[in-house]
Amino acid sequence: MHIQKDWLHILINFYDHIIISSSDNEYHIVDINLVALGIKTAARVVYADENDCLQHTELFHPFESIASNLSGFSFKVFNNCKFKPRVEIKFSPSKILQKHNVFGPKSGFHAVCDVLTSLHLLYPELIQYLDISNAEVLAIDYTASARMKSKTELKQVQDFLRNISNKSLRKSNKSASFDSTIYWGSENSRRLNRKCYDKHEELLNEINDLKKKAGKGNLQAIDSLKFLDCESVIEFSKYLLRFEVRLKNQWLYENGVPLNLWQFFAFERDNPTLGIELWQKAFSPLFEGFENMSMKIYNDDEILNKISIVHDKITRTGRLSKVKSINLFNFYLSIRTLGYDKVKEITSNSKFYENVKYILDCDFCSKFELQNLKSIDEKNVVPFLKLIEIDFSNQLPVDYVEPTSSHAHIYKHLIPNFSKAS
Structure with missing residues (x-):
């Protein structure tokens, strides 16, 4: 039984002893020079002083793309803010460990190890100010796929899905703008987002974009194509209708999932079907609506x-x-x-x-x-649930081996009862 963890958004707070708060406790900053640490900052306000020299105030750090071992991640330092100063990191565990996300690991632990190591190598002084042991989960993507019999069948199912809503779950207006992706619910929901899309089409579009960049000499694109423009990966993606949910920290908390990153990994380890159960619960309003539906297949x-x-x-x-x-x-x-x-x-x-x-x-x-x-x-009428049957025992190639991080030993002790951790 397998479900892929396709995306992670985590935060790491700065240690309390380097945080300075305003007298009314409304604003907080870190008592360190981010520029001196090498953080690429920008200014919200730029002006000329009385000598016509440019001055700036309100430095901030935009989301920055960082290259990791096989792929990249984005991170941002939040400083001078109304909440506790912190670093946020966003990445795809699958892409970090294997460069593509057509299929991939169900745990994000090894990808986190690679990301933190890359951040440490790039900003060694920054890491010492971060409370890594209390890192938190902000959002997780889980993804599972139904395999259609043909491209035609996949498109027919997508056309059918475009008009589906059930109970409080409504079709998003965003659907009209993206031919291969269907969204349900509000894009700005603080709890969760759901969508489904043609994985093969998405992969081919990504490959085409990389080829354009590679043609201009982009070395990262050239390297990425070695992993994506691969017959076995492309073949596996054919006729996959992927159902993906982004679970945000509020929804996770409401459903009893620990938000501490390391406690989450322990909880995941002790509950092997956790991802599947969360995915099923998130999609249940949609799939319940399919129970009495059928459609013709041409x-x-x-x-x-x-x-x-x-x-x-x-x-x-x-x-x-x-x-x-x-x-x-x-x-x-x-x-x-x-x-x-x-x-x-x-x-x-x-x-x-x-x-x-x-x-x-x-x-x-x-x-x-x-x-x-x-x-x-x-x-020629088929029950709709039979068409989009999700087989959690058939989400991976038969010879797939989950990739691991060579840096896992550095962070494994942070997981409660880490001797049990894989």
Whole structure:
């Protein structure tokens, strides 16, 4: 049984002894020079003084992208703020450990070890001011996939899902803007976000973007392509409809999940199906709505392809003509919709039988099947939950071995009863 942890957002507070608070306790800053530590800061206010020299105030640290062993992570120092000064870090455990997230580990522990080590190497003085033992979880992504039989089936299921809502769970308006991704609920929810998308399409888009960057000499893109533009990874992603949930700290707390990062890893270790249970609970309002739903499944792309193989023509000028194939495909669709006898009634005899012969020449159905296509189509109804069945025992390639961090020994003691930790 497996579920992938696809994203982690954690915070690490500065130690109390270096925090200075305002008299009304409204604002807090750290008593260290971030610039001297090498932190790349920016200024909210820039002005010219009486000597026309540029001055600045209100330094801040934008989210910064940091290269790790195989991938990168982003981090930000929060200082001069209304909450306790801290560092926040965002990353994909799968990408940190193996460069891609088509499939990946269910625990984020080893990725955290790599991220903290990279941060330590880049900003060695910063780390000594951070209370790592009390790091907290801000958000976690869990992802699981249903494998469709074909690209056509996947698209049909997506089209069906675009109009689904249930109880308090509503379809997001954001869905209209992203062809391969469907969102439910508010994008700004403080508790959780849900979405589903075509993993293969997302992967191909990522590969295309990396190829453009690699063509301009981007070394990180060139390196990433070695892991992503890989036949086994691309093949595994085909027909995967991925359901992903982002669980935020408020929702995790409400559901009894420890927010201390190291206690969370211990809780996860002692409850091996934790990720699956949290994912199921988060998606239950949606999947409960599917219980009495069904939908028709068509293999139209396959049908058109078989017709095209036989009836596409090369013109005298050397161009490919699909006119005949498209006309025959539309004839086939009209029989499926209206019925054999009705189409025969509204079509001239010679044209009707000519088209029937051309379709039978393609050898994907018999005359009997064509004559009964409408009734066969009406029976081609599948319970929706059967279509999007999530098999948690089949989320990984059979030969997959979870990657580990060579730095795990540095942080393992932070996990309660760490001798049990993997």
